[in-house]
Amino acid sequence: AQKITQTQPGMFVQEKEAVTLDCTYDTSDPSYGLFWYKQPSSGEMIFLIYQGSYDQQNATEGRYSLNFQKARKSANLVISASQLGDSAMYFCAMRLYSGSARQLTFGSGTQLTVLP
Amino acid sequence: NAGVTQTPKFQVLKTGQSMTLQCAQDMNHEYMSWYRQDPGMGLRLIHYSVGAGITDQGEVPNGYNVSRSTTEDFPLRLLSAAPSQTSVYFCASSYSTTPSGGAGTQYFGPGTRLTVL
Numbered sequence: 001a002q003k004i005t006q007t008q009p010g011m012f013v014q015e016k017e018a019v020t021l022d023c024t025y026d027t028s029d030p031s032y033g034l035f036w037y038k039q040p041s042s043g044e045m046i047f048l049i050y051q052g053s054y055d056q057q058n059a060t061e062g063r064y065s066l067n068f069q070k071a072r073k074s075a076n077l078v079i080s081a082s083q084l085g086d087s088a089m090y091f092c093a094m095r096l097y098s099g100s101a102r103q104l105t106f107g108s109g110t111q112l113t114v115l116p
Numbered sequence: 117n118a119g120v121t122q123t124p125k126f127q128v129l130k131t132g133q134s135m136t137l138q139c140a141q142d143m144n145h146e147y148m149s150w151y152r153q154d155p156g157m158g159l160r161l162i163h164y165s166v167g168a169g170i171t172d173q174g175e176v177p178n179g180y181n182v183s184r185s186t187t188e189d190f191p192l193r194l195l196s197a198a199p200s201q202t203s204v205y206f207c208a209s210s211y212s213t214t215p216s217g218g219a220g221t222q223y224f225g226p227g228t229r230l231t232v233l
Contacts, residue, residue: 004158035221045159045206045224091158095222103149103174104208104222106158 002027004092006107013082014115020067021077021110023092031097034075035104036066040088048090051075082114118142122207122225129197129232137192137228139207147210148190149174149222150182152203159206165190197232204229 003026013019025034036048051059051066059066067076079086092107123138141148146167151159151174161174165184179201181193190209194201208222 033221037224043204043229044226045208047221047223050221093158103147103161103164104151104159106151106160108156108158 002029002032002094002096002105004094004105004107006092006110008110009108010111010113012113012115013079015084016081018078018080019082019112021079021090021092021112023075023077023107025073025075025092025094027073027094027096029096033095033097034066034068035093035095036064036075036077037091037093038086038088039091039109045091049077079112084114084116087112087114120207120209120223120225122205122228124228125226127228127230129194129230131197131199131232133197135194135197137194137205137207137230139190139192139225140188141190141207141209141223142188143209143223144187145209145211145223146187147222148184149208150180150190150192151206151208152176152201153206153227154203162192162205194230199232202230202232 005024032053034051038046049061049064049066051068058068063080065078089109089111091109093104095104120141149164150162153159160176162180163182165171171182205228207225210222
């Protein structure tokens, strides 16, 4: 079965600095996708960025980039130029694309606090 | 597009009561899922559906039923509420399963906060 591990329960970063949120995953399936979601204090789940297992380049979306290291099974989220509004819980998730288990498996999350 | 909608936003039940959480999407997504989120934790899959008429169990299905009679709707039924079911419930939907270009990204509803006394 697939597993997602986020080892940083909480992180602090100074406004305008960059921050890296760690995520490692475990699967023997060659076909999968990795996702990052943001959950602000209001509670909704906001999709940020996606990386497919066959994608050759690291995904980027504005200030978000995904540092995908397939051999190490890591998919770290990098937020550049942090803003106060980035303070939220961040979840890493994985989805397989074969077999019956095609739904998302989530990590336990990292609470990011951006300091002024 | 309204995206994924959930009703109600908040609900309080007494132990033993039953109720249905509603979920609808207008994006013509094949896949729909229900998750629960307990304090300080990630989301855990309850049930999911790969299309109308097809449902399957996730990680924590006990105490819940689902059905999928249309592409748009995926209600979650609590059969006999228990305090252990106090949680925030999220419904999500997505297109199918190719791994390229973000296909399969799940979009979430706003959640239902359920308290069972």
